[in-house]
Amino acid sequence: MIQRIQTVYLFLAFVATGVLMLFLPLWTTSAGKPFYFMQDPIYTILLGLTTMLTVISIISFKKRQNQFVMNRLNIILNLILLGLFVYRSLNLSGEAEVSEKGIGMFLPIVAIVLLVLANKAIKKDEDLVKSVDRLR
Numbered sequence: 348m349i350q351r352i353q354t355v356y357l358f359l360a361f362v363a364t365g366v367l368m369l370f371l372p373l374w375t376t377s378a379g380k381p382f383y384f385m386q387d388p389i390y391t392i393l394l395g396l397t398t399m400l401t402v403i404s405i406i407s408f409k410k411r412q413n414q415f416v417m418n419r420l421n422i423i424l425n426l427i428l429l430g431l432f433v434y435r436s437l438n439l440s441g442e443a444e445v446s447e448k449g450i451g452m453f454l455p456i457v458a459i460v461l462l463v464l465a466n467k468a469i470k471k472d473e474d475l476v477k478s479v480d481r482l483r
Contacts, residue, residue: 371454
């Protein structure tokens with residue numbers, strides 16, 4: 348059902364990737380301008396995919412196995428996104444002036460942790476259903 352703990356974790360992952368990324372900059376350039384994910388089409392596509400997978404996973408609460416697989420795909424996408432952020436931030440450090448890394452760069456880590464917690468809760472529910480089926 349929709350009131351399970353994994354739905355709360357998935358909703359928080361949605362907030363981290365879908366809502367907070369709109370307001371928190373990834374980093375600040377040497378000119379002092381904040382850099383948001385919308386300024387790069389690759390980041391926009393990957394964040395759109397992760398947000399879409401999270402919403403689809405929340406909606407498909409009756410199919411726990413599909414929800415589990417979608418969360419794993421979402422974790423992989425967030426790891427790719429985090430890798431791109433780290434790669435870009437390492438390239439930024441060669442500037443004449445030091446640029447500041449923003450908190451938005453670490454939001455995929457928060458989403459990964461929340462998705463792992465959701466997968467543990469889904470696995471726990473699946474084990475409970477299997478144990479009840481054995482008693483019949």
